Amino acid sequence: MAAANPQGDVTPKARIIFLGPPGAGKGTQAARLAEWLGVPKISTGDMLREHIAKGTAIGKQAGPIINQGKLVPDELLVTMIRERIAEPDCKQGFILDGFPRTVGQAHSLESLVPGGAATFDIFDMEVPREELLKRLGSRQRIDDAGSTVLRRLQEYDVRTLPLIDFYKANARFHRVDGFRDVEDVQKDLRSRLEKRA
Numbered sequence: 750m751a752a753a754n755p756q757g758d759v760t761p762k763a764r765i766i767f768l769g770p771p772g773a774g775k776g777t778q779a780a781r782l783a784e785w786l787g788v789p790k791i792s793t794g795d796m797l798r799e800h801i802a803k804g805t806a807i808g809k810q811a812g813p814i815i816n817q818g819k820l821v822p823d824e825l826l827v828t829m830i831r832e833r834i835a836e837p838d839c840k841q842g843f844i845l846d847g848f849p850r851t852v853g854q855a856h857s858l859e860s861l862v863p864g865g866a867a868t869f870d871i872f873d874m875e876v877p878r879e880e881l882l883k884r885l886g887s888r889q890r891i892d893d894a895g896s897t898v899l900r901r902l903q904e905y906d907v908r909t910l911p912l913i914d915f916y917k918a919n920a921r922f923h924r925v926d927g928f929r930d931v932e933d934v935q936k937d938l939r940s941r942l943e944k945r946a
């Protein structure tokens with residue numbers, strides 16, 4: 750249950766960030782956790798794909814970048830997230846799947862959320878590169894084609910991996926072995942949240 754604090758804000762049930770490379774299982778695990786906790790899952794990849802499908806200005810800008818396996822500019826993502834987490838369903842918490850992905854985005858998130866990083870649980874999903882290539886090779890997304898996958902992994906290594914240093918001092922930073930059965934990973938995530946509740 751959410752409780753009111755002296756400032757009158759609602760104490761969030763959970764704020765969670767999923768880190769990890771493409772194919773690590775962030776989306777799958779975030780969706781299950783969101784259902785269990787009763788908070789929304791915010792996937793920036795899904796939001797961008799929706800913009801592309803609808804042919805919005807954001808979609809037109811992001812489409813070619815996504816298809817090349819590159820990261821979309823920070824300003825665009827930060828605006829999207831700022832608006833999304835201001836919606837009423839995020840009052841009691843939310844799960845971020847695919848954001849932040851750069852140190853710049855992580856800095857921006859600090860100013861968007863009262864209390865910043867210290868109020869988040871961060872799950873860093875670790876999966877061997879060989880397994881990632883296997884998983885991504887069997888998906889049907891346009892940006893899962895061979896050379897694009899390598900580009901996405903390279904973007905991850907260069908621009909997202911430094912986020913681990915940004916967050917690892919956080920008391921609620923969790924390294925998670927993502928090279929396990931989906932259910933085993935999910936149980937692990939839930940038990941870590943329960944332990945610190």
Ligand code: AMP
Pocket residue numbers: 771793794795797814815818819820821822826846847848849850851854892901
């Ligand atoms: P995903 O579904 O999370 O793998 O995202 C698909 C693509 O959307 C990525 O390869 C990026 O091109 C773009 N994207 C999603 N989230 C972000 C983000 N936080 N920053 C920059 N680009 C993003």
